[in-house]
Amino acid sequence: MSNEHAAEMPPLDLASAAQMWDDYRKSCASDPGDYVVEYFGDSTALADSLLREVTHGQKRATSSLENEYIAENEPLPQIGSHWIACDGTGTPQIILRTSEVTLRSFDQVDAEFAYAEGEDDRSLASWRREHEKFWKRTQQADFAKQWEPAITSIPGERIVCERFEIVWPRS
Numbered sequence: 001m002s003n004e005h006a007a008e009m010p011p012l013d014l015a016s017a018a019q020m021w022d023d024y025r026k027s028c029a030s031d032p033g034d035y036v037v038e039y040f041g042d043s044t045a046l047a048d049s050l051l052r053e054v055t056h057g058q059k060r061a062t063s064s065l066e067n068e069y070i071a072e073n074e075p076l077p078q079i080g081s082h083w084i085a086c087d088g089t090g091t092p093q094i095i096l097r098t099s100e101v102t103l104r105s106f107d108q109v110d111a112e113f114a115y116a117e118g119e120d121d122r123s124l125a126s127w128r129r130e131h132e133k134f135w136k137r138t139q140q141a142d143f144a145k146q147w148e149p150a151i152t153s154i155p156g157e158r159i160v161c162e163r164f165e166i167v168w169p170r171s
Contacts, residue, residue, distance in 0.1 A: 009042070020095065027170070033082065036082075037083070048088040051093060054094065054096075060165065061117045061163045064160045065158075077101050082167070098164050099164055105152040111123070113161055
């Protein structure tokens, strides 16, 4: 998703992303399909911090809200889909491939998934605390909506839990 709600975010460098994708595509044995270009988070600092957790840490999962995809008329990620993750300046840094997607309610997110997100102390308590704060803030800003964890049990409001692997640049 594009995180268009974050007014302070610079535009994504789509030309550089297209070049990165072309380089990756040429290295593949078969056509990898389409891609999306996006940031992690909703601020330049958060985009940089989370991207660093992917490139230099253990972050191999992310979560978002189903209603954001619906509002932007975008399909949910699928296994094998790709996305180009940008830093806080909008510059593409890496290509990720989705390896697992599940839809869960807030209370169905488990400690294993929280650990895979690689943030804070990687605990479920930390995941719940930080994601509740994040979604309360972004849902209010994007949709003037008072978000609460219980709403995620409703289809269209669930949490999209996505696992991924880095596929470019190759290590």
